[in-house]
Amino acid sequence: MLGLSLREVSAALKQGQVSPMELCQKCLSLIKETKFLNAYITVAEEKALKQAEESEKRYEKGQALGVLDGIPVAVKDNFSTAGIETTCASSMLKGYIPPYNATVVQKLLDQGAVLLGKTNLDEFAMGSGSTDGIFGPVRNPWSYSKQYREKRKQSHHRADEDSNWLITGGSSGGSAAAVSAFTCFAALGSDTGGSTRNPAALCGLVGLKPTYGLVSRYGLIPLVNSMDVPGILTRCVDDAAIVLGVLAGHDPKDSTTTQDPVGPFILPILRDVSKLCIGIPKEYNVPELSSEMQAFWSKAADLFASKGAKVVEVSLPHTSYSIVCYHVLCTAEVASNMARFDGLEYGHRCNVNVSTEAMYAATRREGFNDVVRGRILSGNFFLLRENYDDYFVKAQKVRRLIANDFVKVFNSGVDVLLTPTTLSDAVPYLEFIKEDNRTRSAQDDIFTQSVNMAGLPAVNVPMALSSQGLPVGLQLIGRAFSDQQLLTVAKWFEEQVQFPVIQLQELVDNCPTFSQHEKLGLVSLKR
Amino acid sequence: MWRRTFRATLRAGLGPGATGAVAGAPGARVGSCRFAGSDSEKAAGPSPGGRVSAELIEHLERLALVDFRNREGVARLQAAIEFAGQLRAVDTDGVEPMESVLEDRCLYLRADEVVEGSCAEDLLQNSQQTVEEYFVAPLGNITLPKQSEQHPVLKS
Numbered sequence: 001m002l003g004l005s006l007r008e009v010s011a012a013l014k015q016g017q018v019s020p021m022e023l024c025q026k027c028l029s030l031i032k033e034t035k036f037l038n039a040y041i042t043v044a045e046e047k048a049l050k051q052a053e054e055s056e057k058r059y060e061k062g063q064a065l066g067v068l069d070g071i072p073v074a075v076k077d078n079f080s081t082a083g084i085e086t087t088c089a090s091s092m093l094k095g096y097i098p099p100y101n102a103t104v105v106q107k108l109l110d111q112g113a114v115l116l117g118k119t120n121l122d123e124f125a126m127g128s129g130s131t132d133g134i135f136g137p138v139r140n141p142w143s144y145s146k147q148y149r150e151k152r153k154q155s156h157h158r159a160d161e162d163s164n165w166l167i168t169g170g171s172s173g174g175s176a177a178a179v180s181a182f183t184c185f186a187a188l189g190s191d192t193g194g195s196t197r198n199p200a201a202l203c204g205l206v207g208l209k210p211t212y213g214l215v216s217r218y219g220l221i222p223l224v225n226s227m228d229v230p231g232i233l234t235r236c237v238d239d240a241a242i243v244l245g246v247l248a249g250h251d252p253k254d255s256t257t258t259q260d261p262v263g264p265f266i267l268p269i270l271r272d273v274s275k276l277c278i279g280i281p282k283e284y285n286v287p288e289l290s291s292e293m294q295a296f297w298s299k300a301a302d303l304f305a306s307k308g309a310k311v312v313e314v315s316l317p318h319t320s321y322s323i324v325c326y327h328v329l330c331t332a333e334v335a336s337n338m339a340r341f342d343g344l345e346y347g348h349r350c351n352v353n354v355s356t357e358a359m360y361a362a363t364r365r366e367g368f369n370d371v372v373r374g375r376i377l378s379g380n381f382f383l384l385r386e387n388y389d390d391y392f393v394k395a396q397k398v399r400r401l402i403a404n405d406f407v408k409v410f411n412s413g414v415d416v417l418l419t420p421t422t423l424s425d426a427v428p429y430l431e432f433i434k435e436d437n438r439t440r441s442a443q444d445d446i447f448t449q450s451v452n453m454a455g456l457p458a459v460n461v462p463m464a465l466s467s468q469g470l471p472v473g474l475q476l477i478g479r480a481f482s483d484q485q486l487l488t489v490a491k492w493f494e495e496q497v498q499f500p501v502i503q504l505q506e507l508v509d510n511c512p513t514f515s516q517h518e519k520l521g522l523v524s525l526k527r
Numbered sequence: 528m529w530r531r532t533f534r535a536t537l538r539a540g541l542g543p544g545a546t547g548a549v550a551g552a553p554g555a556r557v558g559s560c561r562f563a564g565s566d567s568e569k570a571a572g573p574s575p576g577g578r579v580s581a582e583l584i585e586h587l588e589r590l591a592l593v594d595f596r597n598r599e600g601v602a603r604l605q606a607a608i609e610f611a612g613q614l615r616a617v618d619t620d621g622v623e624p625m626e627s628v629l630e631d632r633c634l635y636l637r638a639d640e641v642v643e644g645s646c647a648e649d650l651l652q653n654s655q656q657t658v659e660e661y662f663v664a665p666l667g668n669i670t671l672p673k674q675s676e677q678h679p680v681l682k683s
Contacts, residue, residue: 097652099652099653212628213628213632226626226627250635255635255636256627256634258632259635280532282532285533294533301529313531321613324610324613324614325614327610331607344654345653346653347653349654349655352665354665354666354669355668355669356666357592357667357669358672360592361588361671364592365594365596368593370600370603373593373594373595373596376593377587377591377600377604378611380587380590381583381608384586384587390615391611391614393624394614394615394617394619396624396625396626397623397625398614398619399624400622401617401622438606438607454628
């Protein structure tokens with residue numbers, strides 16, 4: 001039941017095969033059993049059950065609100081949720097309970113979705129591993145999959161005792177782990193430099209970054225105002241389209257949302273790709289790309305070509321500067337956005353009362369971790385009067401060049417770009433932490449951040465398992481506001497590659513609340 | 528055609544661009560750019576904020592109201608500045624800065640009508656120190672003491 005797609009489980013709810021309460025309880029049990037994944041920071045059990053109860057009443061009356069009614073979902077902990085603690089995995093906001101819902105959260109709730117809880121992330125969404133939050137790192141469920149363990153010839157000891165577990169990627173790692181481990185059907189992440197697509201790739205999920213301006217950012221605790229978007233993590237492309245359909249659209253509370261009518265995001269089945277032109281950006285073939293990833297990328301291009309699509313090499317000449325440009329713009333905007341955390345109106349407040357400045361300084365010293373402080377200081381450096389033109393304005397100019405690169409390519413007849421999402425499959429945590437956060441981010445965001453700078457839609461689609469038995473995904477990038485077309489191509493690709501379902505049999509066997517039938521249901525392929 | 532993309536790089540074994548250090552630059556590579564000395568700065572062109580002086584550190588700490596805490600913090604800033612310096616190599620003559628990808632559109636403005644609010648109680652609840660409907664802050668007219676000073680200056 002928990003492995004079904006949104007449409008399937010929605011149908012099951014309508015037909016009475018399962019009730020919203022049962023579904024909610026199953027998910028809550030599984031969350032408890034998979035606690036060692038550390039995917040959730042807060043589990044809103046009582047609230048969720050209440051929502052499920054209300055949904056059940058609606059189904060009984062035949063008044064379901066839509067496809068999402070009664071469906072358990074999770075939300076990354078940097079989205080404001082009324083009455084539910086929102087921490088951004090930081091000491092600065094520990095204990096902070098927002099008095100309002102983010103627009104995207106409200107839209108989900110208005111459709112009857114059941115909010116199970118808030119998921120773990122890197123502190124303030126800064127990072128590419130979901131390892132740097134105050135609640136600890138998130139573990140990739142694939143570390144415990146049969147596919148991975150068989151390749152490593154692991155003996156069947158208890159899953160949670162394994163110390164060489166893998167990272168989920170970040171910064172929306174908690175959301176990715178939550179969906180990947182079947183504890184919910186969809187989760188919200190945020191994407192500023194790849195934070196939704198990166199963990200999607202490492203956890204074998206569909207990770208959608210919508211066009212900037214399509215989905216409201218109201219209530220999303222901001223990192224980089226000109227690049228942030230709410231991201232969607234699901235197990236299949238169709239599900240992502242359903243959620244996008246609910247979330248997209250103008251929000252009077254977010255003036256950067258488009259006023260043009262959007263959607264519907266119903267995906268036709270693409271049967272003929274001969275009119276499609278796929279671009280392969282040559283500058284993305286960096287030496288750091290693992291040979292295995294390169295082979296998968298090449299195979300995917302071959303796949304499109306073999307089915308009649310036009311596949312061409314394209315150039316995005318400023319690619320090598322995009323990570324530097326992103327670094328400057330990101331830290332500058334972060335420096336500005338983090339200024340609101342002073343301990344006065346919300347969040348952590350220190351005990352120093354000598355002066356306002358002393359209080360602010362001490363509060364911020366206690367509240368932020370090194371990563372956040374580092375970015376604030378760098379950002380302030382780039383914004384100093386003497387540096388403003390040479391760094392900040394320069395970066396803004398380079399941003400235009402990067403955005404123009406994409407426009408030129410799309411104007412030359414390319415419909416969709418095909419690139420890797422990550423440099424390789426998931427790495428063990430112990431290896432990941434050998435380098436610091438900034439270095440890792442610079443390495444891991446390489447394929448994803450230029451998309452944020454140009455504001456384009458992009459989606460990670462899981463393709464296959466690596467030689468280690470771990471997921472490998474590819475990124476498709478479309479032109480601005482072409483989210484529906486992008487997802488249509490993604491759906492075609494997904495259908496072609498038939499990515500296998502994660503086999504968490506062992507994990508599930510340890511879970512006493514599932515019947516044998518249900519255990520089988522969790523691992524069987526729905527296709 | 529596009530298959531050249533994969534073959535070419537395998538043969539050459541080189542990354543994109545002469546500045547190449549960008550793609551996946553590990554921390555070690557940035558550090559090896561010898562930011563401590565003035566040679567690399569001369570080679571790369573005029574460098575406005577190339578080195579991190581004690582004065583700069585204090586200035587940034589005061590502006591950001593966040594401290595570096597230790598040498599590692601300073602080293603991190605140094606590395607960040609060095610990393611950002613690579614932008615100098617890009618020719619941006621005649622290019623306008625891009626502030627937003629939605630620059631061709633008008634921002635939406637709501638009508639000036641009060642439709643919600645009156646939630647002072649909800650907002651005050653999140654603060655640690657309040658008095659009636661006020662957020663309480665310590666005295667504001669005392670500047671942050673310099674690092675060299677042992678005790679903050681207190682006004683009577």
